[in-house]
Amino acid sequence: MSNRIILAIESSCDETSASVIHGEEVLSNVISSQTIHEQYGGVIPELASRAHLQAISVIVEKAMKEADREFSELTSIAVTTQPGLAGALLVGSSFAKGLGLKLGIPVIPVHHIEGHMYSGMLEHPECTFPFIAMIVSGGHTTIFLVREFGEEIVLGNTKDDAAGEAFDKIGKMLGLGYPAGPRIDALAKNGNPKAYDFPRALMYDANYDFSFSGLKTSVRYFLQKNFPDGIKDESTLRDICASVQEAIIEVLIHKLFRASKEYRIKNIIVAGGVSANSRLRSALHEASEKRPINVFLPKLSYCIDNAAMIGFLAALKLKYLGEDSYRSLQFTVNPRSMRTERT
Ligand code: KG4
Numbered sequence: 001m002s003n004r005i006i007l008a009i010e011s012s013c014d015e016t017s018a019s020v021i022h023g024e025e026v027l028s029n030v031i032s033s034q035t036i037h038e039q040y041g042g043v044i045p046e047l048a049s050r051a052h053l054q055a056i057s058v059i060v061e062k063a064m065k066e067a068d069r070e071f072s073e074l075t076s077i078a079v080t081t082q083p084g085l086a087g088a089l090l091v092g093s094s095f096a097k098g099l100g101l102k103l104g105i106p107v108i109p110v111h112h113i114e115g116h117m118y119s120g121m122l123e124h125p126e127c128t129f130p131f132i133a134m135i136v137s138g139g140h141t142t143i144f145l146v147r148e149f150g151e152e153i154v155l156g157n158t159k160d161d162a163a164g165e166a167f168d169k170i171g172k173m174l175g176l177g178y179p180a181g182p183r184i185d186a187l188a189k190n191g192n193p194k195a196y197d198f199p200r201a202l203m204y205d206a207n208y209d210f211s212f213s214g215l216k217t218s219v220r221y222f223l224q225k226n227f228p229d230g231i232k233d234e235s236t237l238r239d240i241c242a243s244v245q246e247a248i249i250e251v252l253i254h255k256l257f258r259a260s261k262e263y264r265i266k267n268i269i270v271a272g273g274v275s276a277n278s279r280l281r282s283a284l285h286e287a288s289e290k291r292p293i294n295v296f297l298p299k300l301s302y303c304i305d306n307a308a309m310i311g312f313l314a315a316l317k318l319k320y321l322g323e324d325s326y327r328s329l330q331f332t333v334n335p336r337s338m339r340t341e342r343t
């Protein structure tokens with residue numbers, strides 16, 4: 001195992017997180033989720049930047065303490081630089097550059113979505129290349145084919161809303177607050193997924209693209225027609241949640257396994273915030289048991305935005321690309337970058 005000790009920082013959206021990685025082992029992973037946005041029904045960028053500024057030093061100190069390491073022992077720093085909210089990314093990257101300069105160690109810029117992608121390999125050394133990765137988060141729903149480290153080919157993408165966005169927007173219509181994904185997950189546990197038939201857009205199209213905005217519109221019309229005064233009883237709410245969740249998950253799983261079949265790839269990674277969904281996790285296990293396929297899911301604390309996945313990817317970058325690539329502090333943040341082209 002390498003003796004590198006990396007401090008990783010993640011601040012792309014509404015989680016401030018810091019982690020210490022030794023080799024490829026996570027020594028600490030401290031996550032502070034901003035609660036201020038709940039009252040607004042979505043993330044307010046300016047408030048997010050301010051909250052990151054307030055939290056970052058404390059979170060970094062805590063991660064170092066939990067890892068029982070001194071700053072002088074660090075060999076590099078990893079930080080999320082894209083994509084995300086510009087101001088939020090700047091807080092993390094400025095902090096990382098300052099600390100890197102002070103300690104005289106390299107700072108490794110990391111792509112947030114690649115961080116999610118490789119989090120499937122974290123604590124799963126048996127997950128080897130090639131693999132198919134599906135990233136399902138608040139901003140992305142993308143299937144990648146990854147043949148080698150750093151060789152990520154986009155097979156398909158959402159044409160409109162991301163899966164997490166669908167959970168959040170539909171949850172908002174149901175009065176579940178923000179973010180609604182975990183609330184829908186919890187309510188759906190005792191609901192009937194077959195109670196209502198919501199659309200599964202693009203499910204049988206011969207591509208790996210997704211579309212969730214039609215589902216959102218269909219739920220809106222369904223609620224206006226059948227529950228103009230709101231949903232009064234809990235069991236109906238549970239049934240609606242279970243049916244919406246099933247509509248999202250069925251398309252995700254269908255396309256994912258088709259990609260694995262077409263490209264003859266046996267290892268599958270599913271990561272990003274929505275990979276915390278309990279029904280998605282159990283459906284993936286059920287589906288993989290019937291096939292000669294291995295599904296790798298990050299543990300829950302690596303599903304939501306976290307710095308451990310950023311540090312782990314930095315460790316892989318150093319392993320595969322070497323340290324010399326990261327001597328410059330000339331990188332900048334890029335709020336909107338996402339490689340969505342098909343190769
Ligand atoms: O990866 P993430 O933490 O942030 C982004 O990079 O977007 O993903 C956040 C998304 C939110 O839309 C949230 O509602 C969704 O992940 N999410 C879930 C669950 N936990 C988080 N969606 C469904 N079920 C869950 N248990």
Ligand code: ZN
Pocket residue numbers: 112116137138272273304305
């Ligand atoms: Zn994320």
